[in-house]
Amino acid sequence: MIDLSDGLPPEDETLAQSTRTIRDVARRAGVSIGTASKALNASGRLSAETRARVLRVAGEIGYRPNDLAHSLHRARSMTVGILSNDSFGRFTFPIVEALERSLSDSGIAVFMCNATDDPERERRHIDQLLGKRIDGLVVTARRNDRRAPIEPAVGGVPVVYVFTHVERPDALCLLPDDQGGAQLAVRHLAALGRKRIAHVTGPERFEAVRLRASGYRAALAEFGLSARAGDYCPGRWSEAWGREAVRDLFSKRRGAPDAIFCGSDQIARGAVDALREMGLAVPVDVAVVGFDNWDVMAEAARPPLTSVDMNLGALGRDAGACLLDMMGGRSIAGVRRLPCSLVVRDSCGADRTQEIERKA
Template structure:
């Protein structure tokens, strides 16, 4: 290097980190007093505590997180084990969960097992090795799965958008039945009487619960669940298009509304209705499920849809986990409310005399 080279050496760029002994020397107290002051325990005068904190701040001292965790028996970290490689359902849950835990100074480690038991076990072993204080298990679907085996049941585990086959597990889920009731009652309130239900494979519990809600809402209104109006298929736009072709083939009285099991099905259905020359919602109203912006807002017209309030699930999981880490014993299945976002696919365009606020064109 030349004489005029002003580049700092590695030692200058990265000076030695201040130690607890440095803080003690600067504050003129013992190492034990520094520990008590920074961990907010023991009997100290406020003046002494303030002096230690000022010394630590001046030196840029940061306590060793692992040493602190050993001292208080908590690592202030939580693991998230997911099987949702796509992230459609997991990301909103995890985002809200992290925000809630961060309010308590708790950090998150996230691992994706992608439905591979061996990979899941590997991730679990790694998380346990980090001495996490709790575990959140989530997935891309809500059906039951084997419970996570935690040695000695020594750590809180919560299943979110997922269920364990253990009756003592705590599982947080959206209320699929009540969400379906919201959708169908909305269509009935709009004057629809011939409502078909187009949804996914029957093997999914969510499909069963939503169909039950559909039937219950019709029954409450004195309407029949007509033969041929319940259509199962794939979770795809193609399945929605195929269902419309079958429902409107002229062999039976055609529906005046469709309650779809997800937004992909609903979007395929609206495309097929348009190709048949039918207007949405004037001729056929459509409501989807999931309130997935990518599908719901891109559809023409924009889709009314049931929102599972995934962020609320994440916040609730954070609150329950904090309570369990503190010693609360929680178990059972909690089903949290869904909400209905009304857009143009289920409400006719407003006339000049109609309050235009009845239609929500954008996500709330």
């Protein structure tokens, strides 16, 4: 007969490690099962010496807690699913990173699935996540447009939509404030003395484009300015479109813009390139502001781009906090738009007086 308290023959050691139980830990540590449980779960009142001895023994024999048994005991799996369609990850990764950090502080693990805009694949992922008895689900996307709600109902599992939203009064949707972000950018340009501010942006089928255009016009009105015909240029999400739109803006005989607010950093990079090719200095002749604060684009531009930051990390942290509250039984619903911020770099010319002096 083999007594686990006295050790195992070397040939049985590896096999037995996968079946070690809390009883084995308690026996070797010379404590009761209840005491071992308290030490392993960092609960109850134990001496530091006893707790340390139990943890040392657990490590020595390779004990791992049975997560499935624990989840059945507490009716929670301590896991959350994340469902995305963003295979590139430009917007999803900062959200997920902050979300995962927020949840891990509460001992919750994350399963992430990519549906790539395939409804059938999304349905399979949801079934698989529910089969793992997840405690909550986060749905995110590569753009913050509307999407179909998760159907059929996910059996009472709390769902948070981040960087996307649905038409359901009982749903919680967290989004960046695109309109407010655009207002920040245009107010900044107007406060620097720019009088004719053009807006070069992406396709109007995107809700973000429409909201940013609304913020652009609202901020102009605050300063007694208005967009002239042709100053608003919707098009494509690309540097090529930024170059093309700027060449068109400056080819007309009427007054050219002295500032350009771009709907993305990619567009802004193209706009800056076109201005340079036309012999115009940024920001002395024309100030430029982008949107997204994508550091790969913004910091490497010449000059570095002032840009609106959607604060995606804050979105992820808020999503994690809300999901934890919902998992705890709190009912939360509605559409929340979180504030953006403006990261000022060289492309806008933060001191208009000095710009004029350098130009002279």
